[in-house]
Amino acid sequence: MNTLRVLLYTVTLAVVCSPLWAQTNTFEVRIANHPVGTIEARQDVNGHAKSIVIKTHIQVMLSKVNSDIINEYNNNILTLAKSTRQSGKNGDDKLTTTRREGSSYSIVVNGKRQVINTNEIQHCVGDLYFSEPKHINRTFSETLGQFLPLKSLGGGQYELQLPEGKKNIYKYDNGTLVQVEVDHVLGKAIIVKSS
DSSP, rough: OOOHHHHHHHHHHHHHHSEEEEEEEEEEEEEEEEEEEEEEEEEEETTTTEEEEEEEEEEEEEEEEEEEEEOOOOOOOOEEEEEEEEEESTTEEEEEEEEEEEEEEEHHHHHOOOEOOOOOOOOOOGGTSSOTTTTEEEEEEEEEEEEEEEEEEEEEEHHHEEEGGEEEEEEETTTTEEEEEEEEEEEEEEEOOOO
């Protein structure tokens, strides 16, 4: 009887102390059909808490960009998002922090603070890496610190409308993100799921 009790306690402790669900997706970034970088997206779910971490590393000729996005949710509501981009070029680096404060969100972009009067952000761009955004018509950009329109194009394709008229197209196969077409200053970049 004691052995059964110890086994049950051990199994319960293992389930409670470890994430109940984790998912990691990796992507290759291509420009003109040449690999120029990688994206690793990880999502951990533990009870009512969810975290998303996205790490991007891109190198095109002498230009190098590293970016990280970290999102934390409680009961499917964003509580904290932090986005950093480092390029090594003066003026190109960016730090955006979004924090839930009561019935609004405080957003600080490179030291400049603004407030969005919404009490819940339930979907961010980072979520696009893990699930098809069915029935979602806007998503919050952790990098820009603002909501962006999201439109279904049918056939598992969605258009994310960016400022200045740019668009990214997210393509899903059976609910899994398989490709993103990105409008970029260097031309069109393609992000393809590799694992």
